[in-house]
Amino acid sequence: MCLGIPGQIVKIIDSKQLLATVDVAGVKRPVNIACIVDDTHPAESCVGDWVLVHVGFAMSRIDEEEAQKTLELLSELGEVQQEIEAMKESQTLLDS
């Protein structure tokens, strides 16, 4: 929850509600991008950006190298597996 997880924005779902699809270690899920857009970075320009995602919200824009380093750290801490599992479980819940 507090460490978050890096992911890459692959698609804007809704530029008004500021929802985007983010690829997190191979799992795609909707993520709110309200905290990383402003006049210089409108939603449309965010595709391809790496972000740090906390509980479904992109909280910070990061560079790719930082993203990879963080993913490595998190996987050593056992957090990647945990986050991915939580995302998948949540998704099954919504699909059912």
Added chain:
Amino acid sequence: MKYVDEFRDPEKAKVLIAKINALYEQIPQIAIRPLQLMEFCGGHTHTIFRYGIEPMLPDWIELIHGPGCPVCVLPMGRVDDCVALAERPDVIFTTFGDAMRVPGSKKSLLQAKAEGADIRMVYSPLDSLELARKNPDRQVIFFALGFETTMPSTALTVLQAKNEGLDNFSLFCNHITTVPTIKAILDSPDMKIDGFLAPGHVSMVVGEQPFHFVSDAYDKPIVITGFEPLDILQSIWMVLKQIAENRCEVENQYARIVPPAGNEPGLKAIEKVFEIREFFEWRGLGSIDHSGVKMRNEFARFDAEQKFSIPNLKIADPKSCQCGEVLKGVIRPWECKVFGGSCTPETPMGALMVSTEGACAAYYNFGNLPELLSKRDQQNKENTA
């Protein structure tokens, strides 16, 4: 130093440790007692244990593991409130998985779920909102917990619910705040912390400014710190360097993520939805002034506390549990009487054993258990002799 090799960059780690050792001569107060540095954040605690940072440090540095693990400081009474809400037949209670096993006075959420309460683990408050959309005839409650890091997410979710007029969605708000808590730690008479590693992701939201009171009013160095093992070593060195040079400042080691002014849209959302509580109850630490937030009146219909009745009782921790002393750094986790005995990660008595970010679970999982337990027994013998 069996862990150093696990660092991605062991050379850099060795250089930093040498730099830390080199400051010994310049810090005269070490002759009197070891320096106590507190890492506030549970994420830092996890890294420190996973990479064995403590054994690498010279013995004149003691790391005190702070209360920055939201699950660990959740008081029993609040867990009881969750259970009471979750057991209402009209309610779908949603929560992060971490909170499921925290003991309440009668049961945990996990036990309540086993007994039939509709409790669902979600990854994000957004998923909870989606459940509310899909179940218009049920009341969906999201158990909001965490420090400032997760506050923008719940605030934005509530704003979205309001926009959509989703009246069957509400928050059970248990967010806590970092700054009043650090202040309470500094004011506590049994504490002698010499410097702080400030939480990286809380700072990402709130920025550097809120920490200035630590250096300005309390004359303690504080360094905003990232989560890599090298970040932590570097920050420890930065704190020590301040002490050696008689400086007290807020320094930002984690500038690659933490902008000085924090996250503006996040702070705006927090400001819109939440206001400071007069006080909030912490497990082990008791009540701390202004250390939590509640929802503003205009969001009453999205506030589970106002919408439903909750027991809201203060429940004392079990007598044998010493979480409070551990949280304040008065005793080390393994010195607690029930550590490793009746309190283990499988059957936690205190919340510090529940989360991987809790100091007790960290010692239990990463420490040398037999050695720690025999050290404790030895100490007890000496104390009674």
